[in-house]
Amino acid sequence: RKTRVAVVFGGRSSEHEVSCQSAKSVLPHLDADRFEVVPVGITPQGQWALGTDPNALEAGAGNLPTLRNRTDIVAIEPGQALQDVDVVFPLLHGAWGEDGTIQGLLELGGLPYVGPGVFASAAAMDKIFAKKILQAEGLPVGKFVALDRSATTLTLDEREHLGLPVFVKPSRAGSSVGISKVSDWADLDAAIFEARQHDPKVIIEGAVPNVREIELAVLEFPDGRVEASLPAELRAVADDVEWYDFNAKYVDDTYEADIPAKLDDDITAQLREMAVTAFKALDCQGLSRVDFFLTEQNELIINELNTMPGFTPISMYPKAWEATGMDFGTLLTTLIETAIARGSGLR
Ligand code: ADP
Ligand code: MG
Ligand code: MG
Ligand code: K
Secondary structure (H helix, E strand, C coil): CCEEEEEEEECCCCCHHHHHHHHHHHHHHCCCCCEEEEEEEECCCCCEEECCCHHHCEECHHHCEECCCCCCCCCECHHHHCCCCCEEEECCCCCCCCCCHHHHHHHHHCCCECCCCHHHHHHHHCHHHHHHHHHHCCCCCCCEEEECCCCCCCCHHHHHHHCCCEEEEECCCCCCCCCEEECCHHHHHHHHHHHHCCCCCEEEEECCCCCEEEEEEEEECCCCCEEECCCEEEEECCCCCCCCCHHHHHCCCCEEEECCCCCCHHHHHHHHHHHHHHHHHCCCCCEEEEEEEECCCCCEEEEEEECCCCCCCCCHHHHHHHHCCCCHHHHHHHHHHHHHHHCCCCC
16 A cells, blocks of 8 residues: 655644645645655644645735634544554644654654654754754854843843844744844844744844855655755845845745855865764754855854755755755655654664
8 A cells, every 4th residue: 555644734833834835835746656645734723633635725924825714623633643644744844843842742653754853853943952062063153142041131241242233033933933133232122022922042143244045955865875965045136135034935035046056166065064964963864954154254154954944835945956856756755765764763
């Protein structure tokens, strides 16, 4: 019989709609001869629902599909939703999905799943811990201050260390949700307050001036080999576009992608090697998108790893592999086969 793949999507995080969009674009690309898809939606309230077709969802925020306003959902237990499933694709972004929580549930149930395990998922979700681990491995990260849960502002020393502008971020979020760029210290406390709407843990980073944003898609193959795609670059189309915010990611056309990025061969080689090193430093498995900043001085900084990056039609992870010679369908098959080859339990 065909391999039964549960595609779990939606979820409780602020990236609910992005996840629904990812599911909508993944489903038609899964090899129908080999896989039988079991779509499992999770509502923003955390209800699990079987048989929710991501293609039949109404449009929500940013014109993305959503389960947010559905009143007809019949909630079932996760165990019931995943009954008779061979492997799970937890296509969830952000908290309660990309952060090790669903991975823990699947480990308890002994079910193999696509993507990194509990530890790597949790570590990559938390920008503060991810930076600490990367630093410990000797990998380059930018200047940052981890704001204590009880602190409401930066000290004078910390302000001097970071300099203006700074980026204020929830430590555990994604899709640029809750992030502000602050160019005047007078706006700092409001930005911290805003970030705290998403996470009590806040990270504040020194802004990299005239940064180039480069992303690489890292993939593990069923035999354990780990490879990085060619680098892709995200470029603002106009000078007055300041940074890659939620609207730039999903709504406007303020950013363009160069896939592959126009970079010298030696920087490309360095990026591909560093992406695999970062993947291993965080003990990732399956996949991750490793996002870099390239400074004006041609220095590389690792910004973050995303263990379940977007899989929408415009998302960089599938596009970067396409540019490296692997089509979307083959990529999805590889992800699922790697998950099955790994199995469940400690490894
Ligand atoms: P998310 O996980 O939400 O994507 P990021 O840390 O990647 O959060 O930040 C989102 C965007 O904000 C980046 O893609 C970049 O455009 C901008 N940004 C974040 N940190 C910095 C920084 N230190 N210097 C310059 N730009 C930054
Ligand atoms: Mg992220
Ligand atoms: Mg990012
Ligand atoms: K992340």
